[in-house]
Amino acid sequence: MPPRASVIIPTYNRAALVGRLLGQLTRQSIPVDEFEVVVADDGSSDDTKAVVAAYADRLRVDYHYQEDLGFRAGIARNAGARLATAPVLIFLDAGVNAGPDLVRAHLAEHADQEVRRAVAGSAYGFNPDLAPPAGLADALAAEPPEQVLARYRDDPVFLDLRHPTLAAVHFDMDRLAAPFTLFFTVNFSIRADDFRAVGGFDESMVRWGAEDLEIAYRFARHGLSFRYSRDAWVIESPHDRDVPTRMRDFTENMALFWRKFPEPAVEMGYALVASDRFLDWERDYRDLLAWTEQARDVEAPDIVAAAGERVAVLGAGSAALPSAAVLFEFDKSLVDSAPPVDGQARYHAIGLRTPLPDQSVDRVVITARLAGLWPRWGDELTAEARRIGRHVDFPSIVESPHE
Numbered sequence: 001m002p003p004r005a006s007v008i009i010p011t012y013n014r015a016a017l018v019g020r021l022l023g024q025l026t027r028q029s030i031p032v033d034e035f036e037v038v039v040a041d042d043g044s045s046d047d048t049k050a051v052v053a054a055y056a057d058r059l060r061v062d063y064h065y066q067e068d069l070g071f072r073a074g075i076a077r078n079a080g081a082r083l084a085t086a087p088v089l090i091f092l093d094a095g096v097n098a099g100p101d102l103v104r105a106h107l108a109e110h111a112d113q114e115v116r117r118a119v120a121g122s123a124y125g126f127n128p129d130l131a132p133p134a135g136l137a138d139a140l141a142a143e144p145p146e147q148v149l150a151r152y153r154d155d156p157v158f159l160d161l162r163h164p165t166l167a168a169v170h171f172d173m174d175r176l177a178a179p180f181t182l183f184f185t186v187n188f189s190i191r192a193d194d195f196r197a198v199g200g201f202d203e204s205m206v207r208w209g210a211e212d213l214e215i216a217y218r219f220a221r222h223g224l225s226f227r228y229s230r231d232a233w234v235i236e237s238p239h240d241r242d243v244p245t246r247m248r249d250f251t252e253n254m255a256l257f258w259r260k261f262p263e264p265a266v267e268m269g270y271a272l273v274a275s276d277r278f279l280d281w282e283r284d285y286r287d288l289l290a291w292t293e294q295a296r297d298v299e300a301p302d303i304v305a306a307a308g309e310r311v312a313v314l315g316a317g318s319a320a321l322p323s324a325a326v327l328f329e330f331d332k333s334l335v336d337s338a339p340p341v342d343g344q345a346r347y348h349a350i351g352l353r354t355p356l357p358d359q360s361v362d363r364v365v366i367t368a369r370l371a372g373l374w375p376r377w378g379d380e381l382t383a384e385a386r387r388i389g390r391h392v393d394f395p396s397i398v399e400s401p402h403e
Contacts, residue, residue: 003036003060005103006084006192010076011094012042012068017237019051024098024145026058035090035103036060040080043068071249074201074211077185081192081200090189096123096234097145105232106189116194118219120162120173121187121232124149127161132238145235165282166228173226177286178265183216183226187234190219198222202256209250210273214257217266247276264288264330264350271352271380284376288350291372292331300367310361312389314351314381315369326361328354329369352380356388364389 007025011018018039025037037059039052043066052063064079066072081089090106092098102121109119125132133155139148152158160166162182169175176182198218205211220226251274258270265285272281300317303325313319316327318334327346329335335348347354350373351366364385374381385392 001033003034003086004030005035005088005090005107005189006081006086007035007037007090007092007103008040008077008080008084009037009092009094010040010042010073010080011044011048012071012073013044013046013048014094015044015046015048015051017095018048019054020140021092021094021096021098022052022055022059022061024100025103026055027100027144028098028103029101030104030107032059036062036084036086038062038064038080038083040076040083041065042072042076070206071208072203072206073185073208074205075203078200078203081195084192087192088189089192089195091185091187092234093186093236095237095239096187097140097148097237099145099149099233099235102187102232102234105229109189109227109229109232110191115225116191116223117225117227118183118194118216119189119227119229119232120183121189121234122228122230123160123184123186123234123236124153124158125236125238126184126186127157127159128241128243129161130157133157137238140235140237148235149233161279162228165279171228171230173228176226176282177289178282179226180213180216180220181269181281181285182228183212183219185212186236187232188212189232190224194219194222194224202260205253205256207249207253208246210253210257213269214253214260217257217261247273250278258353259355262353262355263348267349267352271377275380287376288330288373295369295372296331296333298369298371300369303365305363309363312354312356312361312364312385313367314364314385315367316346317367317369319367326356330373350377350381351384352377354384354388358387359390361389363391363393366392366394 041048055061062083064083088110133152173179201211201215254270254273258266268285269281272278300315300319302319303321305311305322311322312326314328316329318338323341323343325344328349328351330350332348
């Protein structure tokens, strides 16, 4: 019988945790012959291969090894997906502990063939900003995950990092302004044909962080809805993290993400990660959408450029602007409706980060169209304007045009 789901587990030197997870997968509430497991090894030097082989008589399990060339989890996940034969792919981090209904719950989310969705499963204990609950590691080593969940589920420290934001929308990810910002590889599922249609993980992201957000952004562009399943749960095992290194790598990958998609949602995410404010992304993007509606009729002033002067305009709107100007406008409807002008570059962007080189324009004009964003983003907009321009003109930003 062909498998209904392929569980893909990327790993690196976590043999004991992989063994524990494989043991938990043997306890699933659906028969083990209804799913397969692919362990995608990112160059481990421990006995991961032997641990996987020990489960060959209890699971439909395959193993892929790639040379250790540094952090290449996205490449490992893609390799695992290429070996997978089932119509639904379930991706799990090696350090999670799987509840007994995990595979069943993920499959249930994809049962309706007419509904195309990306499913984020709940991840208890997944909160890098907080120390894990006392005794959690010992409990996970000694007890089945469902008993650990019963013991800790009411502890706020044990909750998924995403819990407060999702609770505010009754755990309906499609009610979020930017659901891709809360879509993590720790535990998710997707139809195999949708995963392949978007091209899998971006293999240029060879550092920690953002590869899940980037592929989720492409899922959204592909037209998928998003679902958060509290039934398809895992518990993350406590482990040490090199937070400074991870945040540096996260920022580097967000820069790659932004270069692929230099649009307001991603531009804002890059700025937030760079300033260690990642969890503000959903709220700030929602605020941007609200301001976009409010500012639709706010006109940018006509800009006059001196002979030979190169000008960049943040908040360009639909004003008359010099033909050689570089224009940045956050309202896509205004960008799309603006008539093309020879020699004029126009970007759908806020201006928090631009593709222009340092000191590449003579003057940067920040218009009143950015007034509603100024209290939150004024420092970042000013810093970017000063990076790209020799002079910055923003007197009209002092107060909102609606006051």
